[in-house]
Amino acid sequence: MSSDRVLQDGIAEFYDQSSGLWEDIWGDHMHHGFYDPASNFSASDHRAAQIRMIEESLRFAGITDEPEKQPKTIVDVGCGIGGSSRYLARKFGAECHGITLSPVQAERANVLAKDEGLADKVSFQVADALKQPFPDGQFDLVWSMESGEHMPEKAKFVNELARVTAPGGAIILVTWCHRDLGPSEESLQPWEKKLLDRICNAYYLPEWCSTSDYVKLLQSLSFQDIKAADWSEHVAPFWPAVIRSAFTWKGFMSLLRSGLKTIKGALVMPLMIQGYQKGVIKFAIITCRKPE
Amino acid sequence: MRLLTHNMLSSNIKGVTNGFPLRIEVEKVVEKQVEINHDFLRNIFPKIDWKAFSDASRIMGYNELPEEPPEPSVLESDVEFLGKFHHALLELHLEEGALLCPETGRKFPVSKGIPNMLLLEDEV
Numbered sequence: 001m002s003s004d005r006v007l008q009d010g011i012a013e014f015y016d017q018s019s020g021l022w023e024d025i026w027g028d029h030m031h032h033g034f035y036d037p038a039s040n041f042s043a044s045d046h047r048a049a050q051i052r053m054i055e056e057s058l059r060f061a062g063i064t065d066e067p068e069k070q071p072k073t074i075v076d077v078g079c080g081i082g083g084s085s086r087y088l089a090r091k092f093g094a095e096c097h098g099i100t101l102s103p104v105q106a107e108r109a110n111v112l113a114k115d116e117g118l119a120d121k122v123s124f125q126v127a128d129a130l131k132q133p134f135p136d137g138q139f140d141l142v143w144s145m146e147s148g149e150h151m152p153e154k155a156k157f158v159n160e161l162a163r164v165t166a167p168g169g170a171i172i173l174v175t176w177c178h179r180d181l182g183p184s185e186e187s188l189q190p191w192e193k194k195l196l197d198r199i200c201n202a203y204y205l206p207e208w209c210s211t212s213d214y215v216k217l218l219q220s221l222s223f224q225d226i227k228a229a230d231w232s233e234h235v236a237p238f239w240p241a242v243i244r245s246a247f248t249w250k251g252f253m254s255l256l257r258s259g260l261k262t263i264k265g266a267l268v269m270p271l272m273i274q275g276y277q278k279g280v281i282k283f284a285i286i287t288c289r290k291p292e
Numbered sequence: 293m294r295l296l297t298h299n300m301l302s303s304n305i306k307g308v309t310n311g312f313p314l315r316i317e318v319e320k321v322v323e324k325q326v327e328i329n330h331d332f333l334r335n336i337f338p339k340i341d342w343k344a345f346s347d348a349s350r351i352m353g354y355n356e357l358p359e360e361p362p363e364p365s366v367l368e369s370d371v372e373f374l375g376k377f378h379h380a381l382l383e384l385h386l387e388e389g390a391l392l393c394p395e396t397g398r399k400f401p402v403s404k405g406i407p408n409m410l411l412l413e414d415e416v
Contacts, residue, residue, distance in 0.1 A: 002413055072335055073300075095336060097300060099409075106406045120326040120382045123297040126408040131416055133400075133409035135302045135312050 004152050008101055008128070010204040011150055015102035018262040019081055021254045025245050028112060029054075029083035031146040031174070032235040032283060046241055053174070053235075054087055054145070060229065061172045061287035063141070071140035075099070075164060077129045078147020082109030082122060088143065089121040097134070099127040130156045132164050140169045148175030148214075152206035158217040168292045171223070174231075177284045178208040192280045195271060202268035211284040223288035232276055235283045239273045293386045293407050295348050299340055301407065303393035303400075305415045313344035314391035314400070316351045322387040322405075328378045334367050340381075349380040356380070 022030055026046070033049025034056045063069060070092045076085040079098025082105075089096040100106050109124040127133045129144075129151055142165045151157035161171050178188060178196060187193070196208055211228050218226050245251045246266050255263055275281030303311030342361035349357050356376045366373055390399040391407055398415070401408050 005413055008410075073339065093332065095296065097297065101410070103403075103406065103408070107404055110405060114324075117327075119324060120294075120329075120332075123294060124406060125293075125297070125301070126406060126410060128410050131304050131411055133301050133304055133407075135300075138300055 004130075007150075007152055007204060007206055012101040012103070014204050014261045014265065015080075015100070016104040017259045018265060019102065019105050019108060021258045021262060023081060023108070024254060025248075025251055026050075026242075027083070028081050028086070030080040031084075032238045033241075034231070034234050035237050037233045037236065046238075049238075050083075051087070054084060056234075057145070057172050057174055057285055057287075060227065060285055061170050062225070063170060063172075070094070071169070073097075073139045073166070074141040074143055075132070075134065075139045077132070077142065077144040077161065078150060079105070079109060079124060080147075081105050082112055082124055084143060084145050085109070085122045085124070086113060086116055086118050088141070089118055090116075094121070094140075096122045097139075098122065098124040099129060099132065100124065101126065101128065130160055132160050134164050136163050137166045137169075138164050140166050142169065142171045144171075144173045144175065146174055146176070148173055149177075149203075149205050149208065154209050154213060155217055158214065158221070162218070162221045162223065162290070165290045167290055170287060170289050171218070173214065173286045175214075175284055175286075176208070177211045177214070177282045179279055179282055180210045180212045188280070192278075195275055195278075195280055199268055199271050199275065202264045211282060211286065214284070214286045218286070218288050222291065224291055226286070226288040228284060228286045230282050231285055232281070232283045236276065239269055239276070243269050243273075293391075293402055293405055294382055295345055295352070295384060296336070296340075296381045297407070298348050298386075298391070299345050301391065301409065303395070303398070305393055305396055305398060305411060308393060308395045310395065311393055313341065313348065313394065315394055316348055316386060317390040317392060317399070318351060318353075318386060319390075320386075320388035321352050322385045323383055324385055326378075326382050328375065330367075330371075330374055333374055333377055333381070334364075336381075337364065337367055337377075345381070349384065352380075352384045352386065354380050354384060 029050040034053040074096040076098040085096040085098040106124040113122045346357040389402045
């Protein structure tokens with residue numbers, strides 16, 4: 001079996017096992033919240049922050065409330081249990097398709113869609129982001145919220161995002177990257193690689209790339225209005241909050257029930273904080289538009 | 293899986309030039325009622341491959357759709373037609389069955405309404 005296949009199976013199993021716990025404690029958005037640096041938060045703010053992450057991402061991409069500019073068809077690449085899909089479908093009245101490697105997630109996503117009266121607007125498939133089961137140019141908005149870090153071949157991943165984007169459509173890619181390399185650097189420092197390797201192992205991540213790697217890929221595909229930003233300071237409160245939730249009684253018991261993969265993922269959380277603090281890990285947003 | 297979804301899926305197996313539309317193998321069709329939204333239907337109509345859609349609806353057991361796409365003006369005024377369009381597009385679900393690549397015949401299983409489009413290594 002190829003390493004890509006092993007990775008895929010690992011990702012599917014990790015999320016099959018962990019999704020329930022995450023949803024139970026954090027709700028249906030499986031991504032970071034967006035916070036103002038240096039403000040104070042309470043536990044209830046985190047859900048609002050996760051919604052804000054979606055809104056800030058749309059704003060960064062220049063997708064406004066003007067009716068003609070709003071997307072009508074959306075693909076959610078790495079959709080989790082469909083939090084973004086449902087939110088975007090509701091917000092834009094758009095048709096949204098989500099893809100995930102996890103059958104458990106797809107099923108849960110469909111149930112939630114039905115419960116929220118969105119079964120006509122959103123649908124979920126088990127599929128590979130590197131080989132999306134859609135014809136070219138299908139979607140006004142291609143949305144990848146914190147799934148890029150799971151993709152093994154970044155060029156293939158970006159190619160597929162580009163392929164399914166409709167002319168004039170937008171890509172919004174929010175993902176974990178490592179810091180950009182300096183002009184004389186060939187790669188990260190050994191200690192940085194070691195840190196990332198430990199995280200990769202627990203979260204079923206392939207090798208990381210940098211924000212500018214993504215920008216270069218999109219430039220090579222002739223996308224326009226390519227914008228990138230480092231939002232690391234806007235997500236800083238998130239991991240400490242997740243760790244605190246693991247130490248509540250509910251969190252702890254849920255962890256024990258969920259399985260080894262989930263527990264391993266939980267144990268590695270301090271490394272994420274370390275990675276951000278030491279400037280190795282960057283929370284990046286990259287957006288662009290396909291020419292008409 | 294609704295037919296709206298079916299209209300957006302294609303086979304991306306290596307070497308396949310035209311993977312759309314996927315053929316449908318029915319094991320279980322379920323009807324799920326959904327509130328009709330005329331504006332949504334009018335907006336989505338231009339994006340639908342009508343032939344693939346109407347063929348698929350017949351395989352799912354629904355014979356009310358014309359083979360030829362209607363003129364867009366029909367969607368403005370014909371409420372009865374909108375109802376049929378809505379029913380076929382959004383209310384018929386392939387709960388169990390398969391989607392087949394039109395060129396290779398390879399089966400993508402549909403289970404609990406969810407298509408599994410993952411390819412094997414030699415198909416990529």
